[in-house]
Amino acid sequence: MSSSLSRPSYSSSSRTSSPFFPNHSSLINGGTRRSLSFLSASPQELCLRSKRKSVQSSVVLQDGAVVVTNSSPIEKLKDGLLSVPSQEVVAELGGGEHESTVSITVVGASGDLAKKKIFPALFALYYEGCLPEHFTIYGYARSKMTDGELRHMVSKTLTCRIDKRANCGEKMEEFLKRCFYHTGQYDSQEHFVALNKKLKEHEGGRLSNRLFYLSIPPNIFVDAVKCASSSASSLSGWTRVIVEKPFGRDSKTSAALTNSLKNYLEEDQIFRIDHYLGKELVENLSVLRFSNLIFEPLWSRQYIQNVQFIFSEDFGTEGRGGYFDHYGIIRDIMQNHLLQILALFAMETPVSLDAEDIRNEKVKVLRSMRPIQLEDVVIGQYKGTTTKGGVTYPSYTDDKTVPGDSLTPTFAAAALFIDNARWDGVPFLMKAGKALHTRSAEIRVQFRHVPGNLYNRNSGGSNLDRTTNELVIRVQPDEGIYLKINNKVPGLGMRLDQSHLNLLYSARYSKEIPDAYERLLLDAIEGERRLFIRSDELDAAWALFTPLLKEIEEKKMIPELYPYGSRGPVGAHYLAAKHNVQWGDL
Numbered sequence: 001m002s003s004s005l006s007r008p009s010y011s012s013s014s015r016t017s018s019p020f021f022p023n024h025s026s027l028i029n030g031g032t033r034r035s036l037s038f039l040s041a042s043p044q045e046l047c048l049r050s051k052r053k054s055v056q057s058s059v060v061l062q063d064g065a066v067v068v069t070n071s072s073p074i075e076k077l078k079d080g081l082l083s084v085p086s087q088e089v090v091a092e093l094g095g096g097e098h099e100s101t102v103s104i105t106v107v108g109a110s111g112d113l114a115k116k117k118i119f120p121a122l123f124a125l126y127y128e129g130c131l132p133e134h135f136t137i138y139g140y141a142r143s144k145m146t147d148g149e150l151r152h153m154v155s156k157t158l159t160c161r162i163d164k165r166a167n168c169g170e171k172m173e174e175f176l177k178r179c180f181y182h183t184g185q186y187d188s189q190e191h192f193v194a195l196n197k198k199l200k201e202h203e204g205g206r207l208s209n210r211l212f213y214l215s216i217p218p219n220i221f222v223d224a225v226k227c228a229s230s231s232a233s234s235l236s237g238w239t240r241v242i243v244e245k246p247f248g249r250d251s252k253t254s255a256a257l258t259n260s261l262k263n264y265l266e267e268d269q270i271f272r273i274d275h276y277l278g279k280e281l282v283e284n285l286s287v288l289r290f291s292n293l294i295f296e297p298l299w300s301r302q303y304i305q306n307v308q309f310i311f312s313e314d315f316g317t318e319g320r321g322g323y324f325d326h327y328g329i330i331r332d333i334m335q336n337h338l339l340q341i342l343a344l345f346a347m348e349t350p351v352s353l354d355a356e357d358i359r360n361e362k363v364k365v366l367r368s369m370r371p372i373q374l375e376d377v378v379i380g381q382y383k384g385t386t387t388k389g390g391v392t393y394p395s396y397t398d399d400k401t402v403p404g405d406s407l408t409p410t411f412a413a414a415a416l417f418i419d420n421a422r423w424d425g426v427p428f429l430m431k432a433g434k435a436l437h438t439r440s441a442e443i444r445v446q447f448r449h450v451p452g453n454l455y456n457r458n459s460g461g462s463n464l465d466r467t468t469n470e471l472v473i474r475v476q477p478d479e480g481i482y483l484k485i486n487n488k489v490p491g492l493g494m495r496l497d498q499s500h501l502n503l504l505y506s507a508r509y510s511k512e513i514p515d516a517y518e519r520l521l522l523d524a525i526e527g528e529r530r531l532f533i534r535s536d537e538l539d540a541a542w543a544l545f546t547p548l549l550k551e552i553e554e555k556k557m558i559p560e561l562y563p564y565g566s567r568g569p570v571g572a573h574y575l576a577a578k579h580n581v582q583w584g585d586l
């Protein structure tokens with residue numbers, strides 16, 4: 001029987017207990033401390049634990065006085081400030097733990113991301129019993145809509161994906177009744193004051209916690225934050241803001257955005273989202289590495305020949321060309337999603353699973369990276385093609401929102417290096433592209449060949465020095481982890497074959513994997529920052545990519561054209577070969 005691993009529950013403050021062993025006593029009054037545990041609790045039970053955690057998050061006792069804070073209890077615990085409020089104190093504040101509430105405002109609620117990801121994720125959390133008892137969801141945008149119209153719009157994107165349970169329709173109805181809409185401009189204090197009034201009415205005097213999700217174009221982030229923080233912040237509980245990418249276009253614009261946001265918010269109120277960090281298999285990367293004795297000793301230049309981070313989509317920029325042309329694939333995928341995964345992959349063992357400990361290690365890796373050389377980069381752009389079956393696919397520049405002479409790359413491959421003792425000389429290859437032959441995201445770890453291989457003569461013609469072990473972490477689709485090993489073909493002879501030790505999630509677990517946005521939204525509600533990007537991480541990521549991007553743009557580098565639906569530019573193979581590597585996905 002499978003041992004059921006609970007929703008990942010990370011000790012946020014405990015440095016005394018090992019993160020890798022269950023510590024069932026680590027909950028302090030309602031779960032302000034969590035530990036990684038192998039409990040077989042139901043999702044509901046686990047989410048109830050989360051609920052208790054979030055509702056107490058803003059009451060802190062200091063020298064006997066009640067202090068209401070915007071920070072989460074995790075920070076306060078770390079600072080040694082958090083005590084658990086007594087029932088009398090809570091009563092004085094106007095309620096017990098059940099008397100606090102979370103209001104979630106989706107700013108840009110009429111948009112694509114809100115419809116596609118945010119509302120469905122909130123519903124899934126509600127369905128799983130993960131949202132606090134008292135919560136309200138507000139959509140905010142300029143489009144004129146009634147509450148009913150918002151509910152209608154949202155209802156079209158909700159699915160009962162979770163086990164198709166019988167009462168899903170009922171749950172949807174209940175959920176939609178908790179969704180409301182407010183029309184407003186993003187730079188209008190007056191409109192946010194009106195939103196604040198409505199939020200207060202719903203909060204009904206309870207201790208209020210507020211989460212704003214900025215699902216709007218980046219040029220209006222600061223306006224919206226200014227208004228939300230001055231006119232619609234919580235006065236009694238925490239206020240947090242989830243900020244969507246892009247966080248700038250380079251070091252300068254990113255720093256300017258951070259500085260502007262910090263005029264209105266503390267760093268601990270800013271939750272910079274990178275949804276790849278919320279993906280199950282990315283979350284599992286550290287578990288795989290740090291909880292299995294067999295992997296960590298191999299995790300270095302001594303045994304690993306190269307590591308590959310591969311992202312491909314089988315569709316173009318359809319509908320998002322206007323946004324994309326200003327950014328390109330390096331900014332859209334590499335500088336954030338792939339680099340974040342690389343940092344998690346390559347970091348040293350953190351002191352604990354505390355968000356700051358993990359992010360400290362990630363920053364160290366990012367700062368140890370060698371500047372990327374232009375000759376270690378290949379860029380491409382897709383061109384139109386007609387298949388044998390007569391189906392025609394457009395070029396990137398056929399998109400009406402893209403200039404006809406655009407040089408923006410829709411594909412890039414790069415070789416990166418980490419100049420530290422663990423990874424000296426190991427190529428970390430990245431490859432990302434749109435309009436390729438398949439949709440997938442994976443991490444491939446290719447090990448060195450076996451020295452003095454005894455079995456080279458028994459390999460049935462294949463060169464065993466080439467059929468080295470490879471560990472593949474398939475982030476999507478068909479989430480799984482497999483290890484390529486060499487084995488003997490059964491029989492009386494001695495012939496070798498290569499096979500997969502395969503952990504395919506759909507075969508191992510019957511439960512569907514939650515969407516990344518579910519995990520991240522729940523973490524933001526709980527004040528768990530581990531999967532969000534800290535400003536120094538962001539600075540380090542931009543410091544690595546900004547000079548390269550500048551060079552590509554200043555030199556007006558011409559991307560190599562590749563047909564829509566192909567495997568990308570041939571240049572990517574030469575790049576790999578230059579580093580004595582073959583792409584593992586071919």
Ligand SMILES: NC(=O)C1=CN([C@@H]2O[C@H](COP(=O)(O)OP(=O)(O)OC[C@H]3O[C@@H](n4cnc5c(N)ncnc54)[C@H](OP(=O)(O)O)[C@@H]3O)[C@@H](O)[C@H]2O)C=CC1
Nearest residue numbers: 108110111112113114141142143215216217218244245246
């Ligand atoms: N869509 C996606 O798959 C992904 C999106 N993102 C990021 O999430 C954020 C939201 O994305 P998405 O929903 O696609 O964005 P949209 O372009 O759909 O914009 C969201 C809403 O913002 C308002 N808006 C759009 N343009 C402007 C403008 N120029 N000035 C003022 N308001 C405007 C519109 O609402 P109204 O007119 O009603 O005010 C719109 O419905 C962006 O930062 C994007 O980069 C990140 C990853 C993936």
Ligand SMILES: O=C1O[C@H](COP(=O)(O)O)[C@@H](O)[C@H](O)[C@H]1O
Nearest residue numbers: 245275313320332333337441476
């Ligand atoms: O951030 C982005 O991610 C999506 C791909 O996300 P996935 O979860 O569907 O793999 C990508 O299409 C988009 O261009 C980019 O902005």
